[in-house]
Amino acid sequence: MRDDTSGYVVVANWRDLDHPQAGGAELVCDEVAADLARRGHRVVLLTSSVAGRPREEEVHGYTVRRRGGRFTVYAWALLWLLLHRRSVRAVIDSQNGIPFFSPLAVRRSTPCLLLLHHVHQDQFALYFPRPVAAVGRFLESTVSRAVYGTRTVIAVSPSTRQGAREILQLRGEVKIVPPGWRVSLDLATSSPVKTDHPSVVSVGRLVPHKRTGMTIEAVAALRATIPDITLDVVGGGTELEGLKRLAADLGVDDIVTFRPHCSNEERDQVVAASWLCVNASEGEGWGISVIEANALGTPVVAYARPGLRDSIQHGTNGWLIDDAQPLANAAAPLLAELAAPAHRAALAAACHSWALNFTWSAMTGRIWSAVEQETRRLSLPHPERRTGSDVSTVVRVPAELVPVDWQPRLRHGDVVSTGPGWVEVFLANADTSASAAVMRRVGIVDDGRIEYRVARRRDHLAPLAG
Structure with missing residues (x-):
């Protein structure tokens, strides 16, 4: 059942799936919006106009609102957010080179997650004249850094996180959340029929x-x-x-x-x-x-x-x-x-x-967990609004040290795997020191046999798989 009392969850993206130039970012926004709607949220996608499509329609359980063109959509979306700021619960701000700068239009206590697909600094010159490309690079880096400050960034891969830190120099906590996939289920098989020729x-x-x-x-x-x-x-x-x-x-x-x-x-x-x-x-x-x-x-x-x-x-x-x-x-x-x-x-x-390691449900769950964490962070007094670590940790615990009913005390992004005589936990955005504190919080007493290691690239993508 939809919760109409908690305000809008706004997804802002310059295109939607009905746009003739839709790509991967549009698929991500559609899947996340639809999944959030299925979970009972009132979701609105703010996007640009598409010839032949209505200004407003219901798609996959969420509302699409279309206004503006390739560049004017940003101004229109900011105006919509400003006019509805008291009824906006959260914003997922999808950056395709240029974000929507949503923190400028909503209340300071409203979580605005920057959904970063990839860094465009080198691509602006492929599509725009030199002066326009320079403006694009400035908006994506310097202006984004100033507007989003310490707000949480959702990066779809370790490479994107690296670009967010080293190239854009964004200061907020960066969480790696890879997307799922969408293909015909009757063809999604481990034994497909291949052509007779190369x-x-x-x-x-x-x-x-x-x-x-x-x-x-x-x-x-x-x-x-x-x-x-x-x-x-x-x-x-x-x-x-x-x-x-x-x-x-x-x-x-x-x-x-x-x-x-x-x-x-x-x-x-x-x-x-x-x-x-x-x-x-x-x-x-x-x-x-x-x-x-x-x-x-x-x-x-x-x-x-x-x-x-x-x-x-x-x-x-x-x-x-x-x-x-x-x-x-x-x-x-x-x-x-x-x-x-x-x-x-x-x-x-x-x-x-x-x-099979990557699903839309997992992506949406991690994003919503980040929304809730950001909501709690923004509710703290300003000096205490610390951001988390980019480092994640894998903890291996002897099975006999694990208490009953301990998993509900973990966060949504944490993943548990079991083997003969041991339990492994992937703790997202927690360094080894913080991970030790997590173990104590869930009731696991370290007798010297618990092992901690910094998560590697594969751990972030498919935690504890393989």
Whole structure:
């Protein structure tokens, strides 16, 4: 049942899923908004206008309010927040290069979480003239740092957290919360049916930083030794016509199929049947398309760039290659290995298993836990509003030291795993000193056998998995 007495939970994003240029950020916002609505919250998505769509409508249990264009949506969203500030319970401010600067419009006690997909400092110049790009970089870094202060940041990957600290120099607590995936459930299997010939697929918007042309060039080079190779390019965008010309110029337009308008089910069928998914992007926030390919039993090869080096575990669900390595040279031996049906089947099972670590429900739960923690933090006197640590800890405890009914005293983001004679706990945003205090709080007495270690990259992505 929806709780209409506690105020709006506002998700602000410059586009929604009905926008013709929607991508991964829009999928994240839709899934989180829908999940929060299912949990009983009154959710509003503030976004830009879309031709042919109403200004207001109900979608997946939440309300979409559309106003403004590519740039004016930010001013309109701030005005809406200002006018409704007394009835806003929380804001999830989705930053796509430029955030909405929501703290300027709501009460100081209202939690505003900055949802950071990836850092855009190097990408502004790809899409805007130099003066506009400079303004974008200034807004994303200096202005964001001033406006959000010590407010909590939700980063979708360790790479994004690193960018938030080292490049944007944001000061708030940064929590790593990876997204889930959305594919046709009847195709999400550990044993997909693959094509009889070597097949490659590329999935994503056809925009400059995705570098899809590199994939086409690689397939053209591979054709000399793999004559029956094919490539499906799934997705549309501003680069479509140029990529078609590139395929024709390279003489591979007969083996490259462009699918700019295919349905989600058709996309999933193509990906599930392919031997290998190639992602040549210069960087992602996380790599939802990677995890979706994995869910469909298809491994991914990509350059070891931000986000992709997080979503791909080298040798498990795909492969990471160095920037200097030609894509064709990297893909050739991989396709040779995948020619063996038993090897394809083993990789498909490993890929699917990795994808199962990531769900939208887990992402929403961690975000809402962060909202509640931020609400409590902002209710404290100003000098006591300390932020948490970026360090997380894995604690291994002998099973005989664990009391009965202790888990409810942990936070939502903490994860428990058990084994023969031991219990492991992933404590998010708690260093080893704080973790020792947590153990005491839940009733575990350290007799000298409890082990503490700083969490590694994989622990943050799929706590205690594998």
